[in-house]
Amino acid sequence: MDGKNANPTILNASDLPTRRQAQRKKVTSPLTSGLVPAYARDPFVGNKDTDFSNSDESEDDSVREPIDEQEIYDLIATISDPEHPLTLGELAVVNLQHIKVTDDRSAIISNVLVELTPTINHCSLATVIGLGVRVRLEQALPPRFRLDVRIREGTHATGEQVNKQLNDKERVASALENETLMGVVGKMLETCK
Amino acid sequence: MRLQKVTSLPPQAERVWQVAIHPTLPLVATASSDKTVRVISLRTYSSLSTIEGGHKRSIRSVAWKPGLTGESVLCTGSFDATIGIWRRYEHDLDVGNSQEGDEEEEEWRFALVLDGHESEVKSVAWSAGGNFLATCSRDKTVWIWEEIDEDNFETLEVMQEHTQDVKCVTWHPEEVLLASSSYDNTIRLYREGSEDWVCCSLLEGHIATVWTVEFEKPASPGYREEWGSRLASCSDDLSIKVWTRITRSGSAAEAKRAPPSILRGELIEENWIETSTLPRVHTRAIYNVSWSSKSGRIVSCGGDGRIVVYEEISTVDSEVVEGDERKPPKAEWKVVVELEGAHGVFEVNCVQWSKRWDKDAKGESDEVIVSCGDDGVVSVWELANS
Numbered sequence: 001m002d003g004k005n006a007n008p009t010i011l012n013a014s015d016l017p018t019r020r021q022a023q024r025k026k027v028t029s030p031l032t033s034g035l036v037p038a039y040a041r042d043p044f045v046g047n048k049d050t051d052f053s054n055s056d057e058s059e060d061d062s063v064r065e066p067i068d069e070q071e072i073y074d075l076i077a078t079i080s081d082p083e084h085p086l087t088l089g090e091l092a093v094v095n096l097q098h099i100k101v102t103d104d105r106s107a108i109i110s111n112v113l114v115e116l117t118p119t120i121n122h123c124s125l126a127t128v129i130g131l132g133v134r135v136r137l138e139q140a141l142p143p144r145f146r147l148d149v150r151i152r153e154g155t156h157a158t159g160e161q162v163n164k165q166l167n168d169k170e171r172v173a174s175a176l177e178n179e180t181l182m183g184v185v186g187k188m189l190e191t192c193k
Numbered sequence: 194m195r196l197q198k199v200t201s202l203p204p205q206a207e208r209v210w211q212v213a214i215h216p217t218l219p220l221v222a223t224a225s226s227d228k229t230v231r232v233i234s235l236r237t238y239s240s241l242s243t244i245e246g247g248h249k250r251s252i253r254s255v256a257w258k259p260g261l262t263g264e265s266v267l268c269t270g271s272f273d274a275t276i277g278i279w280r281r282y283e284h285d286l287d288v289g290n291s292q293e294g295d296e297e298e299e300e301w302r303f304a305l306v307l308d309g310h311e312s313e314v315k316s317v318a319w320s321a322g323g324n325f326l327a328t329c330s331r332d333k334t335v336w337i338w339e340e341i342d343e344d345n346f347e348t349l350e351v352m353q354e355h356t357q358d359v360k361c362v363t364w365h366p367e368e369v370l371l372a373s374s375s376y377d378n379t380i381r382l383y384r385e386g387s388e389d390w391v392c393c394s395l396l397e398g399h400i401a402t403v404w405t406v407e408f409e410k411p412a413s414p415g416y417r418e419e420w421g422s423r424l425a426s427c428s429d430d431l432s433i434k435v436w437t438r439i440t441r442s443g444s445a446a447e448a449k450r451a452p453p454s455i456l457r458g459e460l461i462e463e464n465w466i467e468t469s470t471l472p473r474v475h476t477r478a479i480y481n482v483s484w485s486s487k488s489g490r491i492v493s494c495g496g497d498g499r500i501v502v503y504e505e506i507s508t509v510d511s512e513v514v515e516g517d518e519r520k521p522p523k524a525e526w527k528v529v530v531e532l533e534g535a536h537g538v539f540e541v542n543c544v545q546w547s548k549r550w551d552k553d554a555k556g557e558s559d560e561v562i563v564s565c566g567d568d569g570v571v572s573v574w575e576l577a578n579s
Contacts, residue, residue, distance in 0.1 A: 108534040109498060143567070144538035146477060146496065168376065168402065168429075169478070169496070169540070170253070170360070173208075173226065174272050174313050174331070177250050 005120040008084060008091055016077060016089045017096050019070050020193070067141065069099045072112055075140050076133050080191045082125050082184060087191060091119055093129060098152060103145075110145050112137065115152040122157045130166040131175055132188040195579040196500060196532040199551070199561060200238045204569035205231060210251070211543045212565045216259040218283065219550035221563055222267055223571060224255040230269060230279075232301075233571060235550040235563075242281075244301045249273040254316045260323040267301075268326060270314035276307035276328055278344070304344050309336060309351075320364040320371075325349070327371050329359035335373050335383070337390055350390040354381050360402060365422065366410045372424060374403035380426055380436070384461050394463040396436055401429035405481045415489035415505050420521045424465070425491055427479035433493055433503075435469035437521045471526045474501045477540075485546040487560050490529065494541035500564060502529045502576065530576065536566030549575070 073096045077089030088094040098115040114133055118126045130149045137147050149166050151159040165171050175181050207226035214221050219235040230244040230252060250272035258266035269277040281301045311332040318327045326338040326346070333356065337349045357376035364371055370393075371383040380396035380403055409416055409423040416423075424436045440463065477496030484491050491503045506525040535541050541564055549559040562574040 108538055142538075164376070164402070169480075170313075170315065171331075171358070173251065177272055 005123065008086075008119040010086060011090050011092055013087070013090055017070065018074055018077070020074055064105065064142075064144075066103050066105070067101060067110075067145075068103075069096060069101050072099050072101060072114065072137070075192070076114065076136050078192045079129075079132050079136055080188045081119075082128055082132075082188055084119075088116075088129065088133070093117055093119065094133070108144065111148065112141070112145055113148045113150070115150050117152045117155050121155055126151055126156055126159075126162050127165055128181070128184055129188075130162060131172070131181070132185045134166065134172060135176070135182075135185050136189055136192060194502075194530045194576050196502070196530050196535075196562070196574045197577045199553075199573040199575050201570050201572040202233060202238065202240060205229070207251075207569055208567045209542065209565035209569055209571060210253050211255055212545050212563050212571060213255045213257055214545050214547040214563065215257045215265070218265070219548075220257075220265070221545075221547065221571070222255045222257065223565060224252040224269065225569065226251040227569070228252060228271075230255055230267065231571075235547060235561075235573075238551065238573060242301060244269075244279055247277040247279070247303050247306070248275065250313075253314060256317050256319055258319050258323045259321065266304075268317045268319065270317040270328055272313040274308075274310045274312055274314060274330070276310075276314055276317060276326075278304040278307070278346075280304050305346070307338060307346055309348065310334065315359060316361045316363075318362045318364055318371075320369060321366055325364070325369070325371075327362040327364065327373075329362045329373055331358040333357060333359060333375075335359055335362060335371070337371070337383075352383060352390060352392065354383075354392045355379065361405045363406050363408065365408050368422075370422075372406045372408065374406045374426060376402045378403060378428075378430075380406055380424070382463060382465070384463075386461050391461055393461045394465050396424075396426075396465050396467075398434060398436075398467045399426065399428040399430050399432065402478075403428045404479065407482055407484050409484050409489075410486035412486040413484065413489040417521070423468070425482045425484050427482045427493055427495075429478040431473055431475050431477075431479060433471040433479060433482055433491070434467050435471070435524065435526075436465045437468040438463055438465050439520060440464040466520065468521055469505075469524045469526055471503050472528050474528055474531055475499055480541070481543045481545075483545045483562075485560060487546070487548070487558050490546075491526070492544045492546060492562050494535070494544040494564060496540045498534050498536060498539060498541055498566075500532045500535040500541060500544055500562065500574070502531075502562075503527065504529045532574075535564060535574075536568050536570055536572065539567040541566045 077094050079088045093116050100113040103110040134149050150163045205225045205227050209223045209225045211224040212221050221233045223231045228248050232241045234241050248271035252269050252271050254270040256268045265281045265283050267279040279301050310330040313331045316329050329335045333353050335352045338346045339349050341347050355375040355377050359373050359375050361374045374380045378399050381392050382394040383390050384393045403426050406426045422438045427433045475495045475497050479493050479495040482493045494500050503526045544564045547563050549561045565571045
């Protein structure tokens, strides 16, 4: 009734698909161990899942790095659920097969579609979760990406209303200026690596 | 034809939501998330002043008060739920090529704040004569204000006809007729009744948020006297529609044909129908349309980063008769030019036609398009024959 699922299905964190393991090995290579000065580092190593904002300005076709579904998944699966001490990946709110990336090198604009599966179909926090996913991706992805964050069809009682809000530019921009809401989102993103 | 960039101004710190062209002077004002308004010369394309300090959150909308001489008045609407009124004396503004300096920056005076909306103000608009100010908000209401003395505004009406956020308000260029568009997918029109302001028409047809509505100006070449007013609207449903007024109570033609109505409400009712849907080009939400009074062309922009210009295909003047009702012909439009990536990879939030004022202007009828985007940049474009 209160939109809280007391007993959600939980996936084992070690069973979730990720590319993180492989990348961590790369990050601990001698290149980044501190023996080599920062300017000598390969700029394409290490910035993949850490911080895109630095590369935003220099973005053009020559340095454009393709982004795939797994990468999007790794960015958002580690977001915490606002009401469970678990991540969106563990709760299967975020699923690799429900992410679609169109990142065509010849097009100016790329698209990411993320479909969320709420743990229960009247989850009162669906909008906040969706906003968290949006904020995470907006911060991490280069500006060529257009995001569509939607509730998977048939998984939420008011899915269409939630979708309309989540994809209204003005409402999202305004939500980002709302300190209370951003406090909640900030907590959700604390677990993102 | 192609769209050729005349210039781009250095970016503001954050997204620019809107550009507003001064009704008579070579000026454009911006509304930005960085909480400032920048005033730019359309003669030299240099920034003249930055207005700041009045709003706590993003400035979403800005509008020049028409009908003034010797002074400029700006109205700003902000996500902080307030509306600001700003004043500045215009002494020989065009002389001396925009000497930027502190004195100039000081000249804009914050006159007053209009409170009342419960949440984000989305759009502000002055009526053609400048007598009325309309504002709208996420709180679902449209407010009409009247300036009864200088810096003394009175609320004439608060209308809650929409069921969701009101995204845009705009006035008819000649009549006291207001239009609003909403997140509830509809457009509503309002007139001043004998006692209060009333909704006189409901336009349904879009299937998603209607971001902007704009009336055709009577000076436009496509304006048809016999049918009168038209309205363009753009939406999240990726369509741009043109609506035409077919009946209006009180008009001479109407009085002849229809028997006097008994119901008071009907006296003010207007009937608008959809007469065109423009060719679909945009692939993401269409945020803005502007209807040129010089060429009759429509320009649009949106989340896909495109700027598109359309032209009406002149049709044989034949009206459609359905039963008793005369209907205007369905007009076809074609795409004149389409530009991708107008602001690089960023979304384009607003496009406006303006008279061309710079040194390359070819006469009074020459015009440019002013655009702004999420990159914080304001750009100026000309239509060139390719």
